Amino acid sequence: MSGIVDLTLTYTNDVAGFSKEASKVLDVDGWNASTLTFYSHCGTHMDAPIHFNVSNQTIDEIPVSNFVGKAWVIDARHVGSKGLIKPEHIHQDIKDKFVAGDGLIFWTGWSKYVNTPKYRDELPRISEALALWCIDKKVKMIGVEPPSVADVNNLDEVTKIHQILLKGVVIIEGLTNIDALQTNCVELIALPLKIESGDGAPARVIAIEKYL
Template sequence: MRVIDLTHTIKEDMPVYPGTETPTLTPVSVYEKDGFRESLLRMTTHTGTHMDPPAHLFPGRTTLDEFPASQFIGKALVIDCSSLKEGEEITLAHITRYGEKAEKADFLLFYLGWDKRWGSERYFGDYPCLNEEALDFVIRGAYKGIGFDVIGLDPIADVGLSRHKKLFREKDIVNIENLKNLELCGEELFSFSCFPLKLEHGDGSPVRAVAWFEEET
């Protein structure tokens, strides 16, 4: 089995959404004194490679702990949008060029190549986002989730989070942000999981997103 890690490492100096606290990892037990090591982790629920549920935007909507575990595993397809320049849009044509594969997928993961900017100010630039037609296609579909290798579903300039609100207003779906290594997954359907922490009333959670492929013998 070949496994690809699609997850950024959580550490104290990592990129976070503008205005958000960076994580802290504080030792509370050490080998020399206690015989083991333990750390106190402080961070927001939307740190690093993480997942949004509908409750992130709307009170009374589905929280992460209310989803069945089956929501976080299935078949995924990478949608290659790496040719797009800053400020351009992800269109329906980017999705439909994959034909039936896009319809059979449980997760659509949009590859923009922005994970290569991780750790620099360029990561917070004007990354491409789904346009209205592409977002409508996702909402009409039976997808468990969508994901991106950028910091948001909406542009950073959109403080109203209009795409988040449209996606989550009535649809039970998850949105994954800050993925990496999507270019390694090819153009065919593959096995994918993105399990969050099971936090009570979870409005979001870091995930360990993974792709895996059964090797042919």
């Protein structure tokens, strides 16, 4: 039987860029409702090519077929703080089985640092060589635990890596719970909010362990 694992961070008022306030309350208004405020790249979220002007494609224009597919889980926990994830971190057996259109999920254990300065300032990131490898191999989706695929404190780096990947790869950032997976190959489903002209959007991301 397939297992279904939620890879999405929970939005709380501790998450930078998000707030939730009561808009209606049952005792006064007859129902409970909230006003939610999101930064477009907070929590578990996805990027659109327009985020770095790679093209004019916005989050609502990306075909939904790009949000679903087989993905390989890469154990990169040893990369560590401020480390670069390189093509050689992908085991050869996965490279041998990989086909164009598959996705990659990089397991770094970084989600344990959510809501701390380290989460943003010391993140392990995707190297230029790996970004180019992903384009060359036609990777459909790439998922990472940190809030970005690159060093957000280095504008040149964060721009270069996003501009390479967004030429053909759907970027998912802010994943969690990867350690709950029991297999290194899953069906990945990542659905961003459909925001008109969106440069990115929060997303609900799940993995289905159909390849157990």
